Amino acid sequence: MTEELDPRAAGARRLKDKVCIVTGAGQGIGRATAKRLGQEGGKIVVADRVDEGATETLASLQEHGVEASKVLVDLSTLAGAQELMAAAVEAYGRIDVLVNNVGGTIWIKPFHLYNEEETQQELERSLLPTLWCCNAVLPIMMEQQGGSIINLGSQSVRGLHRVPYAASKGGILAITKVLSMEYGQYGIRVNTVSPGGTDIPDRVTSRLMLKPGEMAEDLDPEEGGLYKKQMGENIRSQQSIRRPGTPEEQAAAVAFLASDDASFVTGDNINCSGGQS
Secondary structure, eight states, X not given: OOOOOOGGGTTXXXXXXXXXXXXXXXXXXXXXHHHHHHHTTOEEEEEESOHHHHHHHHHHHHHTTXXXXXXXXXXXXXXXXXXXXXXXXXXXXOXXXXXXXXXXXXXXXXXXXXXXXXXHHHHHHHTHHHHHHHHHHHHHHHHHTOEEEEEEOOGGGGOSSOHHHHHHHHHHHHHHHHHHHHHGGGTEEEEEEEEOSBOOTTOOSOOOEEETTEEGGGSOHHHXXXXXXXXXHHHHTTOSSOSOBOHHHHHHHHHHHHSGXXXXXXXXXXXXXXXXX
Protein backbone atom coordinates (compact mmCIF):
# COMPACT_ATOMS: atom_id res chain seq x y z
CA MET A 1 0.00 0.00 0.00
CA THR A 2 1.36 3.40 -0.94
CA GLU A 3 1.65 5.69 2.09
CA GLU A 4 0.85 9.36 1.84
CA LEU A 5 3.70 11.83 2.21
CA ASP A 6 3.69 14.39 4.99
CA PRO A 7 2.21 17.57 3.46
CA ARG A 8 4.46 19.68 5.69
CA ALA A 9 7.40 18.62 3.53
CA ALA A 10 5.70 19.32 0.20
CA GLY A 11 8.21 20.93 -2.12
CA ALA A 12 10.94 21.25 0.51
CA ARG A 13 14.41 20.07 -0.51
CA ARG A 14 16.43 21.44 2.40
CA LEU A 15 18.44 18.24 2.80
CA LYS A 16 19.14 17.50 -0.86
CA ASP A 17 21.93 14.89 -1.12
CA LYS A 18 22.80 15.12 2.57
CA VAL A 19 23.63 11.78 4.19
CA CYS A 20 21.39 11.33 7.23
CA ILE A 21 21.62 8.57 9.84
CA VAL A 22 18.48 7.98 11.91
CA THR A 23 18.82 5.58 14.82
CA GLY A 24 15.80 3.65 16.05
CA ALA A 25 14.26 4.24 12.63
CA GLY A 26 12.20 1.05 12.65
CA GLN A 27 9.14 2.67 14.20
CA GLY A 28 7.60 5.77 15.72
CA ILE A 29 9.48 9.05 15.76
CA GLY A 30 12.53 7.44 14.17
CA ARG A 31 10.56 6.12 11.21
CA ALA A 32 8.70 9.42 10.76
CA THR A 33 12.03 11.28 10.87
CA ALA A 34 13.62 8.98 8.29
CA LYS A 35 10.68 9.61 5.97
CA ARG A 36 10.69 13.36 6.51
CA LEU A 37 14.42 13.73 5.91
CA GLY A 38 14.07 11.53 2.83
CA GLN A 39 11.22 13.68 1.51
CA GLU A 40 13.49 16.69 1.92
CA GLY A 41 16.12 15.11 -0.33
CA GLY A 42 18.30 13.30 2.19
CA LYS A 43 20.04 9.96 1.66
CA ILE A 44 18.90 7.92 4.63
CA VAL A 45 20.69 5.31 6.71
CA VAL A 46 18.03 3.38 8.65
CA ALA A 47 19.64 2.14 11.86
CA ASP A 48 17.88 -0.28 14.19
CA ARG A 49 18.53 -3.53 16.00
CA VAL A 50 15.20 -5.10 14.90
CA ASP A 51 15.13 -6.23 11.28
CA GLU A 52 11.35 -6.21 10.89
CA GLY A 53 10.88 -2.52 11.61
CA ALA A 54 14.03 -1.45 9.75
CA THR A 55 12.99 -3.37 6.65
CA GLU A 56 9.52 -1.79 6.69
CA THR A 57 11.00 1.69 6.96
CA LEU A 58 13.52 1.01 4.20
CA ALA A 59 10.81 -0.33 1.88
CA SER A 60 8.65 2.75 2.45
CA LEU A 61 11.55 5.08 1.69
CA GLN A 62 12.52 3.25 -1.46
CA GLU A 63 8.90 3.14 -2.60
CA HIS A 64 8.97 6.93 -2.64
CA GLY A 65 12.26 7.13 -4.50
CA VAL A 66 14.47 7.92 -1.51
CA GLU A 67 18.03 6.63 -1.68
CA ALA A 68 18.38 4.59 1.50
CA SER A 69 20.09 1.68 3.19
CA LYS A 70 19.75 -0.10 6.53
CA VAL A 71 22.21 -1.13 9.22
CA LEU A 72 21.21 -3.61 11.93
CA VAL A 73 23.26 -2.80 14.99
CA ASP A 74 23.25 -2.67 18.80
CA LEU A 75 24.09 0.91 19.76
CA SER A 76 24.44 0.28 23.49
CA THR A 77 28.18 -0.23 22.85
CA LEU A 78 30.84 2.01 21.31
CA ALA A 79 31.75 -0.82 18.91
CA GLY A 80 28.18 -0.86 17.61
CA ALA A 81 28.19 2.91 17.09
CA GLN A 82 31.52 2.75 15.27
CA GLU A 83 30.16 -0.04 13.06
CA LEU A 84 27.19 2.14 12.11
CA MET A 85 29.33 5.16 11.21
CA ALA A 86 31.74 3.03 9.21
CA ALA A 87 28.86 1.48 7.24
CA ALA A 88 27.43 4.91 6.43
CA VAL A 89 30.78 6.27 5.26
CA GLU A 90 31.40 3.16 3.18
CA ALA A 91 28.01 3.51 1.51
CA TYR A 92 27.92 7.29 0.95
CA GLY A 93 31.37 8.73 1.69
CA ARG A 94 30.29 11.12 4.45
CA ILE A 95 27.79 11.80 7.26
CA ASP A 96 25.99 15.14 7.25
CA VAL A 97 23.23 14.51 9.79
CA LEU A 98 22.99 12.18 12.78
CA VAL A 99 19.65 11.81 14.55
CA ASN A 100 20.07 10.01 17.88
CA ASN A 101 16.56 8.71 18.44
CA VAL A 102 17.15 5.38 20.23
CA GLY A 103 15.65 5.27 23.72
CA GLY A 104 12.51 4.77 25.73
CA THR A 105 11.27 4.04 29.24
CA ILE A 106 11.28 0.39 30.25
CA TRP A 107 9.75 0.68 33.72
CA ILE A 108 7.51 3.25 35.42
CA LYS A 109 7.63 3.14 39.21
CA PRO A 110 9.05 5.02 42.22
CA PHE A 111 12.84 5.05 42.22
CA HIS A 112 13.29 3.03 45.41
CA LEU A 113 11.64 0.08 43.63
CA TYR A 114 14.28 -0.04 40.87
CA ASN A 115 17.07 -2.55 41.30
CA GLU A 116 20.60 -2.15 39.98
CA GLU A 117 20.05 -4.23 36.84
CA GLU A 118 16.91 -2.32 35.88
CA THR A 119 18.65 1.02 36.36
CA GLN A 120 21.56 -0.10 34.20
CA GLN A 121 19.17 -1.30 31.48
CA GLU A 122 17.45 2.10 31.40
CA LEU A 123 20.81 3.85 30.95
CA GLU A 124 21.93 1.35 28.30
CA ARG A 125 18.77 2.01 26.28
CA SER A 126 18.31 5.75 26.66
CA LEU A 127 21.70 7.34 27.39
CA LEU A 128 24.54 5.22 26.04
CA PRO A 129 23.40 4.97 22.38
CA THR A 130 23.42 8.76 22.07
CA LEU A 131 26.72 9.06 23.93
CA TRP A 132 28.45 6.39 21.84
CA CYS A 133 27.06 7.61 18.51
CA CYS A 134 28.26 11.15 19.21
CA ASN A 135 31.68 9.79 20.12
CA ALA A 136 31.85 7.75 16.91
CA VAL A 137 30.59 10.41 14.50
CA LEU A 138 32.55 13.42 15.74
CA PRO A 139 35.91 12.52 14.11
CA ILE A 140 34.13 12.08 10.78
CA MET A 141 32.33 15.42 11.02
CA MET A 142 35.51 17.15 12.22
CA GLU A 143 37.36 15.98 9.13
CA GLN A 144 34.47 17.21 6.96
CA GLN A 145 34.40 20.52 8.86
CA GLY A 146 30.66 20.30 9.29
CA GLY A 147 27.61 18.32 10.37
CA SER A 148 24.41 18.45 12.37
CA ILE A 149 23.66 16.19 15.34
CA ILE A 150 20.10 16.09 16.69
CA ASN A 151 19.53 14.25 19.96
CA LEU A 152 16.09 13.19 21.14
CA GLY A 153 15.38 14.30 24.69
CA SER A 154 12.13 14.05 26.64
CA GLN A 155 9.76 15.94 28.92
CA SER A 156 10.43 13.15 31.46
CA VAL A 157 13.12 15.31 33.08
CA ARG A 158 10.20 17.05 34.81
CA GLY A 159 8.05 13.93 35.24
CA LEU A 160 7.34 11.24 37.81
CA HIS A 161 8.29 7.58 38.38
CA ARG A 162 10.99 7.36 35.69
CA VAL A 163 14.15 8.53 37.46
CA PRO A 164 16.70 6.40 35.51
CA TYR A 165 15.06 7.34 32.20
CA ALA A 166 14.84 10.99 33.25
CA ALA A 167 18.51 10.89 34.23
CA SER A 168 19.32 9.52 30.76
CA LYS A 169 17.41 12.29 29.03
CA GLY A 170 18.85 14.93 31.35
CA GLY A 171 22.26 13.59 30.39
CA ILE A 172 21.38 14.01 26.73
CA LEU A 173 20.60 17.69 27.33
CA ALA A 174 24.04 18.03 28.92
CA ILE A 175 25.71 16.18 26.04
CA THR A 176 24.05 18.54 23.59
CA LYS A 177 25.12 21.71 25.39
CA VAL A 178 28.72 20.68 26.02
CA LEU A 179 29.37 19.20 22.57
CA SER A 180 27.92 22.29 20.89
CA MET A 181 30.50 24.42 22.72
CA GLU A 182 33.40 22.04 22.12
CA TYR A 183 32.81 21.32 18.43
CA GLY A 184 31.25 24.49 17.01
CA GLN A 185 34.73 25.48 15.82
CA TYR A 186 34.57 22.54 13.39
CA GLY A 187 31.24 23.64 11.91
CA ILE A 188 29.35 20.98 13.86
CA ARG A 189 25.97 21.92 15.32
CA VAL A 190 24.40 19.88 18.16
CA ASN A 191 20.79 20.34 19.25
CA THR A 192 17.99 18.49 21.04
CA VAL A 193 14.30 17.93 20.33
CA SER A 194 12.38 16.99 23.49
CA PRO A 195 9.02 15.36 22.69
CA GLY A 196 6.07 15.30 25.02
CA GLY A 197 3.46 12.54 24.97
CA THR A 198 3.41 11.16 21.42
CA ASP A 199 1.15 8.52 19.90
CA ILE A 200 3.12 5.72 18.22
CA PRO A 201 0.65 3.77 16.06
CA ASP A 202 3.30 1.70 14.24
CA ARG A 203 5.14 0.28 17.26
CA VAL A 204 6.98 -2.91 16.33
CA THR A 205 8.98 -3.44 19.51
CA SER A 206 7.30 -2.96 22.87
CA ARG A 207 9.31 -0.99 25.39
CA LEU A 208 7.34 -0.56 28.61
CA MET A 209 7.34 -2.87 31.63
CA LEU A 210 5.30 -2.10 34.72
CA LYS A 211 6.91 -4.99 36.60
CA PRO A 212 9.78 -7.26 35.47
CA GLY A 213 8.54 -9.31 32.52
CA GLU A 214 5.15 -7.58 32.32
CA MET A 215 4.40 -5.28 29.40
CA ALA A 216 1.61 -2.71 29.59
CA GLU A 217 -0.22 -4.32 26.68
CA ASP A 218 -0.14 -7.68 28.48
CA LEU A 219 -2.40 -6.41 31.26
CA ASP A 220 -6.06 -7.38 31.30
CA PRO A 221 -8.14 -4.91 29.24
CA GLU A 222 -9.61 -3.13 32.27
CA GLU A 223 -6.29 -2.65 34.06
CA GLY A 224 -4.37 -1.86 30.88
CA GLY A 225 -7.01 0.60 29.72
CA LEU A 226 -6.99 2.35 33.09
CA TYR A 227 -3.21 2.62 33.06
CA LYS A 228 -3.14 4.16 29.58
CA LYS A 229 -6.00 6.51 30.47
CA GLN A 230 -4.19 7.74 33.59
CA MET A 231 -0.94 8.26 31.67
CA GLY A 232 -2.72 10.21 28.95
CA GLU A 233 -4.66 12.35 31.39
CA ASN A 234 -1.52 13.12 33.40
CA ILE A 235 0.33 14.35 30.31
CA ARG A 236 -2.59 16.31 28.84
CA SER A 237 -3.21 18.09 32.16
CA GLN A 238 0.25 19.66 31.76
CA GLN A 239 -0.24 20.77 28.13
CA SER A 240 -1.47 23.91 26.44
CA ILE A 241 -2.49 21.88 23.38
CA ARG A 242 -4.38 19.05 25.04
CA ARG A 243 -3.78 16.12 22.75
CA PRO A 244 -0.97 13.68 22.05
CA GLY A 245 1.65 14.70 19.53
CA THR A 246 2.32 12.75 16.36
CA PRO A 247 5.64 11.30 15.19
CA GLU A 248 5.40 13.55 12.14
CA GLU A 249 5.27 16.66 14.33
CA GLN A 250 8.45 15.58 16.10
CA ALA A 251 10.06 14.79 12.75
CA ALA A 252 9.29 18.31 11.50
CA ALA A 253 11.25 19.82 14.39
CA VAL A 254 14.16 17.45 13.72
CA ALA A 255 14.14 18.34 10.02
CA PHE A 256 14.44 22.04 10.82
CA LEU A 257 17.48 21.48 13.05
CA ALA A 258 19.06 19.16 10.47
CA SER A 259 18.74 21.74 7.72
CA ASP A 260 20.64 24.90 6.90
CA ASP A 261 17.57 26.86 8.02
CA ALA A 262 19.04 26.27 11.50
CA SER A 263 22.60 27.16 10.49
CA PHE A 264 22.98 29.57 13.44
CA VAL A 265 21.23 27.33 15.99
CA THR A 266 23.34 25.11 18.23
CA GLY A 267 23.29 23.96 21.86
CA ASP A 268 19.54 24.48 21.88
CA ASN A 269 16.50 22.40 22.81
CA ILE A 270 13.10 22.47 21.10
CA ASN A 271 10.34 21.39 23.49
CA CYS A 272 7.97 19.79 20.99
CA SER A 273 5.35 18.95 23.60
CA GLY A 274 2.21 20.97 23.00
CA GLY A 275 3.29 23.38 25.70
CA GLN A 276 3.83 20.70 28.33
CA SER A 277 5.19 22.19 31.55
